[in-house]
Amino acid sequence: MALRSIYRGLKKNNLLSPLCNSCSHLHSHSTSFGYKEVREEEKSQMVGNVFTSVASSYDLMNDLMSGGLHRLWKERLVSKLNPFPGMKHLDVAGGTGDVAFRILESINNVGRRAMRDIHDDNVLDETQIFVCDINPNMLNVGKKRAQERGFGDDKSLVWVEGDAEALKFEDDSMDGYTIAFGIRNVTHIEKALAEAHRVLKRGGRFLCLELSHVELPIFKDLYDYYSFSVIPALGELVAGDRESYQYLVESVRRFPSQEKFAKMIAEAGFDKVEYENLVGGVVAIHSGLKF
């Protein structure tokens, strides 16, 4: 696997690190890739490689790892968002389109149509859901799934390739911004948060669904055992890629805690920052308002 050769290269670098770092410190910093320290420029490339290799079995692996719970989590995210017709929404790192499909279905819900104004219906055509992902393979999988679900011709869905740290959208143009299970893969989380703040309109909401820290005493140990023993083994069996899932589990541990992440969101300029723990902290939904 290409991934294994990269790791070997990294190990060699680490042995020489005291000599190398003194000169390279001026130019780059190191960041975490799971439990390993890597150079920043390499992190996005390595993450890209991870997702290129898992793209085809991404959804299946999600189902297996979470026991199907990830669907409930995403539905909770969408209900918190409370989408409305005419909404301009941006789903970042939403490669395979799970969250975007749910939002679209919620807006087109028949039950809502009855109570609509004439004004509302004209506005319905203005609904736009942008799905942004840095990895084109994930976007392709998403487009295929859209076809299968019947959203293939829906003009509301727009697939965009882009980087969460440098979005190509205008200021104050989005009503909602979601990022589901994507923000821990970003190299500079603060930049992604700042971009989210820039792109949202006044009154827009930022929602982040992410695997987070469990503090409950016994459940924590069970969860750790499950994460480090079961998940990489599953990855090897189903996707043929143990390393990627090892990375996934480690990156969850390195991600800031709920409180710390909430502080980061507040520092980016969001108001009313709250978080909700699902399944005792395995997953947390952070939300913020822009004014």
Place this chain on the structure above:
Amino acid sequence: MYRSAARRILPAVCRRTGHFRSKASPVRFSAPIIHPAAFSAAAASENARNHKPNNFEASKISSSSNEGRKPRVTDRPKAHWQEEQARVLQASLRHVVRPFLPNLQFYYSKNDLLIGWDRLLNFIGQISLGWSDAAMIAGAREVGVSPSIVGSFPRKEAALVEFFMDDCLQRLIDIIDLKEDLTNLIPSNRVAKLVRIRLEMQAPYISKWPQALSIQAQPSNIATSFKQRAMLVDEIWHAAGDESTDIDWYVKRTVLGGIYSTTEIYMLTDTSPDFRDTWAFLDERVREAFDLKKTVQEQTWTHYLASYPERKQQYFAIYLHTTPVRHPLGLEVLRNRKPLNTNNRVSACHHRSVKKYHSSDWLQNITNLLEDAQDMQIFQAKYLAEAVGAGMGGSVQGFVNNLFKG
């Protein structure tokens, strides 16, 4: 919304427990701390969903101080987003009963035939948005804020209803402060007038008020709506000049809560011009309640006395002659009581303090009796003391033996 309600509770509680009316009693608490004690039910329901409202606005944390007896939401420095939310809700209220054009396209098939005729008629009946998130979305658009703010209200429609209730309470407080002619009326008229003023604020929304009531009755919302009604009732009684500190306080508020709710529901189906029938209904209920209050007080005391042997009925007689009778109906109740035989002791309604008068120490019994008589504020204890001193039925000792024999 919830927090603004919590901020209003504190002065009401202070009023009840400490009579901090004329003094400035600053109470400081910062936004994240939710008021404990009596209203923790609402806090518990909030936390039950594992939801932690942690506000991390480092520079925007609002601390509030309540001074004196006039709580005002606007006095406290609110966080910017709370003001925006309040603006959105204020604008949404205008859309609750505003009629809008339904999209008839939904009811026409491709062949331009009208389908769903019954649905259409049903729909015309509800031709305004009502207390729904559609109204809130329209309100947000009006204010110029993205409608996704609606998702940030924890219980969307309930937030709108609760905001309206808070708003009406605030307007009632303002009216009370301005109107000085309330003191010219007798208490029952004061209460009736205040309830009427409050219900008139709901009149513009009466077509959609049943929906608001049903929203308030939902399990997740009932704690807050109960709290708001409790505050409202407390405010009305306070304005009517209520000074009670004992069990009366609870009785009064419960009774007024009942009157308010029944009048509110009566108003839903009242089609008379300007709700005249409702106000007549309200006046009837208030009058009945004020009559009932006096009768209950008399009855309680008579139950006290009913547990004593016949000898003590003589205190009863003293009471009749010496205490000024305050209500004709009460007097009827007393006068109509039949005198009891010594053998036929009326079974006591088991008042918890009956045991106080049955110890072996006669002096202690009389002392307890006198103390309780003073507490009841009806019986003039000195008259009892004089009666005992006059040696009814013989010498003091003989009297006392008779007293505690039966």
